[in-house]
Amino acid sequence: xxxxxxxxxxxxxxxxxxxxxxxxxxxxxxxxxxxxxxxxxxxxxxxxxxxxxxxxxxxxxxxxxxxxxxxxxxxxxxxxxxxxxxxxxxxxxxxxxxxxxxxxxxxxxxxxxxxxxxxxxx
Amino acid sequence: xxxxxxxxxxxxxxxxxxxxxxxxxxxxxxxxxxxxxxxxxxxxxxxxxxxxxxxxxxxxxxxxxxxxxxxxxxxxxxxxxxxxxxxxxxxxxxxxxxxxxxxxxxx
Numbered sequence: 001x002x003x004x005x006x007x008x009x010x011x012x013x014x015x016x017x018x019x020x021x022x023x024x025x026x027x028x029x030x031x032x033x034x035x036x037x038x039x040x041x042x043x044x045x046x047x048x049x050x051x052x053x054x055x056x057x058x059x060x061x062x063x064x065x066x067x068x069x070x071x072x073x074x075x076x077x078x079x080x081x082x083x084x085x086x087x088x089x090x091x092x093x094x095x096x097x098x099x100x101x102x103x104x105x106x107x108x109x110x111x112x113x114x115x116x117x118x119x120x121x122x
Numbered sequence: 123x124x125x126x127x128x129x130x131x132x133x134x135x136x137x138x139x140x141x142x143x144x145x146x147x148x149x150x151x152x153x154x155x156x157x158x159x160x161x162x163x164x165x166x167x168x169x170x171x172x173x174x175x176x177x178x179x180x181x182x183x184x185x186x187x188x189x190x191x192x193x194x195x196x197x198x199x200x201x202x203x204x205x206x207x208x209x210x211x212x213x214x215x216x217x218x219x220x221x222x223x224x225x226x227x228x229x
Contacts, residue, residue, distance in 0.1 A: 047220040060216035107153060107212040112166075
């Protein structure tokens with residue numbers, strides 16, 4: 001069974017750096033065609049794609065946020081970490097991690113974590 | 123990156139057909155994926171590669187594509203289909219985009 005679970009602080013202050021961890025099971029990020037991505041959703045608003053890391057170590061970032069984002073992986077721990085610098089109240093959102101399995105569903109996010117709510121406030 | 127535009131809302135009576143559109147200039151070159159999201163829950167993939175249905179998704183969900191517009195069709199809508207629906211695509215540079223979202227209300 002494939003699962004992903006997000007973890008991190010529920011509250012951060014403006015200008016701080018946010019670090020979120022996605023811990024997954026049921027697949028390996030060393031398998032060809034596997035990717036893990038971060039996506040966020042402000043309250044009442046649409047989904048927004050943030051970043052992606054692949055089995056081949058390739059990294060991709062949202063054009064509008066790339067200067068603030070870093071994605072990394074620890075394959076021994078089955079974890080993907082996202083850091084976002086200089087947090088602002090507009091970054092308040094639920095942050096999801098999700099898997100891409102290109103060999104089956106191409107560029108679809110086929111399995112999602114439950115999400116973690118992050119509030120940015122002083 | 124580019125934008126994907128969806129109607130904000132669609133209302134449909136039980137048993138009728140709901141059609142949700144997603145428009146974007148790059149769509150003729152890229153596949154589209156559709157997600158269903160109920161309040162307080164993570165999205166669920168309902169259509170991939172324009173018209174393929176993952177296992178476990180009911181046959182009443184279908185997808186089609188024509189030029190710069192793709193359509194998610196829900197035939198014989200049921201009360202449980204009331205949710206937000208998002209389209210999603212990817213571009214050749216490895217970035218991804220979601221649509222603006224459509225709230226489906228079952229009357």
